[in-house]
Amino acid sequence: MKKVLVVGGGGIGRKHIDGLIRTGKFQVSVCELDSEKLMALKKDYPLEATFSDFFSTDISRFDAVLIATPANLHIQMAKKCCIESVPFLVEKPLSVTLDGVDELIDIAEKSKILCGVAYTRRSVPSFRKFKEIAQSGIAGEIKMANFYCAQDYRKYRPDYEKIYFSKKSMGGGVLRDFITHFVDLAQWILGKPKTGFCISENLVFGDSVETDDSAVVIGKFSEKIVSFYCNGFQKPNELIIDLAGTKGNLKYVLLTRHLSRVLFAYDDSGRWEQLAEFQNEGSDYYLFQAQHLLRMLEGLPHDFTTLKEAAENLEFITKLNSR
Numbered sequence: 001m002k003k004v005l006v007v008g009g010g011g012i013g014r015k016h017i018d019g020l021i022r023t024g025k026f027q028v029s030v031c032e033l034d035s036e037k038l039m040a041l042k043k044d045y046p047l048e049a050t051f052s053d054f055f056s057t058d059i060s061r062f063d064a065v066l067i068a069t070p071a072n073l074h075i076q077m078a079k080k081c082c083i084e085s086v087p088f089l090v091e092k093p094l095s096v097t098l099d100g101v102d103e104l105i106d107i108a109e110k111s112k113i114l115c116g117v118a119y120t121r122r123s124v125p126s127f128r129k130f131k132e133i134a135q136s137g138i139a140g141e142i143k144m145a146n147f148y149c150a151q152d153y154r155k156y157r158p159d160y161e162k163i164y165f166s167k168k169s170m171g172g173g174v175l176r177d178f179i180t181h182f183v184d185l186a187q188w189i190l191g192k193p194k195t196g197f198c199i200s201e202n203l204v205f206g207d208s209v210e211t212d213d214s215a216v217v218i219g220k221f222s223e224k225i226v227s228f229y230c231n232g233f234q235k236p237n238e239l240i241i242d243l244a245g246t247k248g249n250l251k252y253v254l255l256t257r258h259l260s261r262v263l264f265a266y267d268d269s270g271r272w273e274q275l276a277e278f279q280n281e282g283s284d285y286y287l288f289q290a291q292h293l294l295r296m297l298e299g300l301p302h303d304f305t306t307l308k309e310a311a312e313n314l315e316f317i318t319k320l321n322s323r
């Protein structure tokens, strides 16, 4: 059994705890400032130990730390893991600004610590298959892509006005939080993000949040042109990714939380061939990620976003408006 400390027992920390325990391969401890949340977690899960303040916790007894606190805390917490030589997985985005990012990458490289940034979809079979198919050459060379991703965030996080999502300084909003997932996928499948432009607005959520709920971004990834259309208010939960190649188009469609398909069309007949179908992944995202973490800790090849890739993602997002 690997001993893992989950730092932050909020919305996503709870999902990680659940996924880690479901593997049957992790003994889970939790560090959470809020004593009520900690009590509830202790009631719901067989936790090995609990702590309140991460910065005064001795982490040397753990095989890994999973940082699931708001993004403004990620750099300091990841640095502590590097200094104390404990492998870590840190939630996305890597941070809110570029301050301290280069220093963290430098310390992590020098200490050769095993680490990654937890962009979830890199661990999920349907997205892994989509990448494999895109890179197989079936659609020729991919030249353009569109990521259409939108949902009613308020339904999934009724506490959205009280958490990091409502604050710019904590990395909230559709642009700084949600879109970075798809920037990560574009980077993974198509190449490094370069220049980009953006329009983002608070169209629906109103004064209770200082962040945006809607954004359109266009950017260059390697030499490809990529667009992102995202909002956090619409009623249907949709994700459609289109890749346009020189020999045809590939499409990833999330039909429901439990059904997704990869489709291919090589002419204008209107026929889309189904290349793959995935069912019931929705409830296992964090199980897949925990299994992926185990691979990393066992020294096996893994696909977690590197600190450098996550820094490129953050730089792309933070410099969008100034270009």
Ligand SMILES: NC(=O)c1ccc[n+]([C@@H]2O[C@H](COP(=O)([O-])OP(=O)(O)OC[C@H]3O[C@@H](n4cnc5c(N)ncnc54)[C@H](O)[C@@H]3O)[C@@H](O)[C@H]2O)c1
Pocket (backbone or CB within 6 Å): 007, 008, 009, 010, 011, 012, 013, 031, 032, 033, 034, 037, 052, 053, 054, 055, 068, 069, 070, 071, 073, 091, 092, 093, 118, 119, 120, 163, 164, 171, 177
């Ligand atoms: N992968 C995904 O799909 C996904 C989804 C949601 C959130 N996230 C990311 O996860 C991170 C956390 O988001 P969340 O929704 O769980 O937020 P949250 O506010 O629900 O939970 C964060 C928790 O961290 C705790 N915390 C803060 N400082 C701490 C400290 N010093 N020591 C211990 N605990 C501390 C808070 O008390 C809080 O309970 C963010 O970076 C967010 O972007 C990822």
